[in-house]
Amino acid sequence: MQHGICTLSVVPARKEPSGKSEMVTQLLFGEHYTVLEIGEDWLHIKTAFDHYECWINSKQHTRIQENTFKQLEKQEGVYSNELIQVILNKTTETRFPISIGSSLPFYKNNESNFESLNFTFEGATCSSKVKKSVKDILSTAYLFLNAPYLWGGKSPFGIDCSGFTQLVYKLNGYKLPRDAYQQVELGLPLSFVEEAEAGDLAFFDNEEGSIVHVGILLNNEQIIHASGCVKIDKFDHYGIFSSETKKYSHTMRVIKRLM
Structure with missing residues (x-):
């Protein structure tokens, strides 16, 4: 079974495998998922956070290994807690914005590193384990x-x-x-x-x-x-x-x- 993660700011997720199909949700940076079906240009996926089924364009898919997916399932969720903040892709030395609620996989010491990808994020964060008032x-x-x-x-x-x-x-x-x-x-x-x-x-x-x-x-x-x-x-x-x-x-x- 194939798995993936969103490495773009936001990815539209659609009801059917077509760019003309209605957008039913979005993937935010760092959200991971399971691939249920592989089409010519589209992937039928199930999101890990809320088990939502939808279609994304295969060009916007970043594959991760099953072991990485399993580790993510066990990890504490760490999220960006600023409306908009810049993240740095250290591998390509490029910066791009991510929005509030984006996930930061394996976040530690202002870095989010998984497989061959390395990101630096210095904004405010919050944890899935802390239930607030x-x-x-x-x-x-x-x-x-x-x-x-x-x-x-x-x-x-x-x-x-x-x-x-x-x-x-x-x-x-x-x-x-x-x-x-x-x-x-x-x-x-x-x-x-x-x-x-x-x-x-x-x-x-x-x-x-x-x-x-x-x-x-x-x-x-x-x-x-x-x-x-x-x-x-x-x-x-x-x-x-x-x-x-x-x-x-x-x-x-x-x-x-x-x-």
């Missing part, structure tokens, strides 16, 4: 304010609703699945909006009853979420009330407490 989760969420909405996006340059919640929680020591309909399966449901607290996740559905949106509560009256851009709106037991349109934009389904 609600205050920290909100501070991280505020960093993304005004980030544009992008279906499948996972960076400050474009992010979707579940990518936003997943990334915010990831940076604070909690692992969530990729999509809103998966995230809603976690946590303890609350009976009333009045019981909601900062850090809870609120989920919203469509007319068919499918979960289509998620956001992080700031209190029991406000929510930060990605819709058009990452923004703060009012919410109640009906749903999210848009301050721009003066209408309800999303219909409340359930509030879940994960912490």
Whole structure:
């Protein structure tokens, strides 16, 4: 079985093996994966962090040995904790930006070294083993304010609703699945909006009853979420009330407490 790792700033991952297919998620620098199927120009992969299946272009694939993959699975996750920071490829002496939430494999003494690749990163980092407080989760969420909405996006340059919640929680020591309909399966449901607290996740559905949106509560009256851009709106037991349109934009389904 073949494995790979992302050595670019960000790689689009698609629903089907075509550049015209919808982008369903992104790989950030340092994220590793298993190759499920090899096509002519595309690879069907499963991401290691959230077991998400998608397709990436074979030109954006860096192969790693199975032993390296197994070691990565056992390693503490170390992530960039700055919106944007430069990393240095010591092998090629080239610098390029990586975004918040990017992984730093085998990170030690400001270096990330694996197989024949050597990188230097001197920015702020955080660990997957350190579960932080609600205050920290909100501070991280505020960093993304005004980030544009992008279906499948996972960076400050474009992010979707579940990518936003997943990334915010990831940076604070909690692992969530990729999509809103998966995230809603976690946590303890609350009976009333009045019981909601900062850090809870609120989920919203469509007319068919499918979960289509998620956001992080700031209190029991406000929510930060990605819709058009990452923004703060009012919410109640009906749903999210848009301050721009003066209408309800999303219909409340359930509030879940994960912490």
